[in-house]
Amino acid sequence: MDVVIDAHIVVRRPAFTLDIALEVAEGEVVALLGPNGAGKSTTLRALAGLLPLSEGHIRVGGEEWRHRPADERPVGMVFQDYLLFPHLTALDNVAFGPRCQGVRRSEARRLAAEWLSRVGLAEHAGRRPRTLSGGQAQRVALARALAVRPRLLLLDEPLSALDVDTRREIRAGLRRHLAEFDGASLLVTHDPLDAMALADRLVVVEDGRVVQEGAPAHIARHPRTDYVARLVGLNLYRGVAEGHDVKLERLTLSVAESLGGEVFLAFPPSAVALFRRRPEGSPRNLWEATVGGIEPYGDQVRVHLEGPLPAAADITPAALAELGLAEGGPVWAAVKAAETHAYPA
Ligand SMILES: Nc1ncnc2c1ncn2[C@@H]1O[C@H](COP(=O)(O)OP(=O)(O)OP(=O)(O)O)[C@@H](O)[C@H]1O
CATH class of the missing domain: 3.40.50.300 (P-loop containing nucleotide triphosphate hydrolases)
Incomplete structure (x- = not known):
């Protein structure tokens, strides 16, 4: 061309x-x-x-x-x-x-x-x-x-x-x-x-x-x-990778890719699971967060998490009711390694 x-x-x-x-x-x-x-x-x-x-x-x-x-x-x-x-x-x-x-x-x-x-x-x-x-x-x-x-x-x-x-x-x-x-x-x-x-x-x-x-x-x-x-609806962080681990500012997450050095790490809000109490058998990428805000998002609800990893999580209105989340309250969050995506920065 x-x-x-x-x-x-x-x-x-x-x-x-x-x-x-x-x-x-x-x-x-x-x-x-x-x-x-x-x-x-x-x-x-x-x-x-x-x-x-x-x-x-x-x-x-x-x-x-x-x-x-x-x-x-x-x-x-x-x-x-x-x-x-x-x-x-x-x-x-x-x-x-x-x-x-x-x-x-x-x-x-x-x-x-x-x-x-x-x-x-x-x-x-x-x-x-x-x-x-x-x-x-x-x-x-x-x-x-x-x-x-x-x-x-x-x-x-x-x-x-x-x-x-x-x-x-x-x-x-x-x-x-x-x-x-x-x-x-x-x-x-x-x-x-x-x-x-x-x-x-x-x-x-x-x-x-x-x-x-x-x-x-x-x-x-x-x-x-x-x-x-x-814009594309992803949570995005910068960190340092060592194999499948990416060290972020206050938390280390495991990711699907094996990398080294400075990386970006991204995952969609739909990949974040929320729990009221620390889940049994503790999945690896688990952290305790504070609910910063809750807003409708299409037919879902977007929960803004504060704490060691600021992130957006999308859940259903039914899940929100079940979790009984309130702004300022605590919540446990997890993301599966397979749903994260890391790439060189
Ligand atoms: N006629 C003008 N005189 C002085 N400054 C201007 C003028 N037009 C735009 N600006 C300034 O120039 C910058 C770029 O503006 P521009 O309109 O190109 O942005 P944009 O990306 O198109 O934004 P939007 O999406 O809001 O239209 C802004 O800081 C704006 O305030």
Whole structure:
């Protein structure tokens, strides 16, 4: 695959510096993930030319874009709130981009009709944005972004304004359109599910820097920061391994892998078993904890444990009732070695 984008983006603000290197290949979908204020939108804005770089370069297909004005960059953008022109029909919204590129009116409208039909909205061409549902408006925004035949498609939280059911449906459609798009796509999202479902590769940004990147499945199994671990729903620790034992700050756990030296150790909250009293025959990875908090988590209950090993444990509401847990109270916790995963740090 050819590299479409090769960028080093540096944007300096008084209290924040974004400094990231980014490569995206032809046809590749990269998701930028990160907490609030990490610099994701700033990255997209810099690529689109809406924000000048303090330093660095943006090469697209070998051409330098750093000083190229926004309206001369072949970029398609989809924003969270779609930013459709309210006074134009769906068709004219999609035709707008090609018109700006100098395509004749009749041809622009023909192209727009074709794109609307590809996103399944042929019958809605004459509608104005306020009469469209959220999912339909999202599809018009996507058609509008793709109608300019961009080299680069930038999507900023494209699904976050949709309700859960619509989101699932639109996510599937978006996945199909991204697969057909031969340029580079960059998707900003808070939602790990969107990222995992849509992206070939994840780039995790925290505080203006790339902290981890790789295939979604690899990152899900090998988080390297607390943010990533929480994102993929894992308890994560750093420790020192000696064979099957990993020495953590205040506790040693046995793990399935045999390793040496600095390691990460991760396990899902569902792997933690809780007991009211010290269990008989004491399993190996057992410790006494304090209940720090209890909250509903889907159809489960998440119990936050404090003590020698801060951890989250997911149990059923029935188990919670049986255990009679209360915040601030004691509890015994155990995790099976087979359900832990250790890897070099
Ligand atoms: N126009 C601006 N002027 C000054 N500072 C800004 C501006 N826009 C964003 N910032 C700051 O730059 C940093 C990065 O913001 P950015 O919006 O890129 O983060 P983000 O990762 O997209 O966050 P979110 O997920 O909340 O959208 C933050 O500290 C933010 O407060």
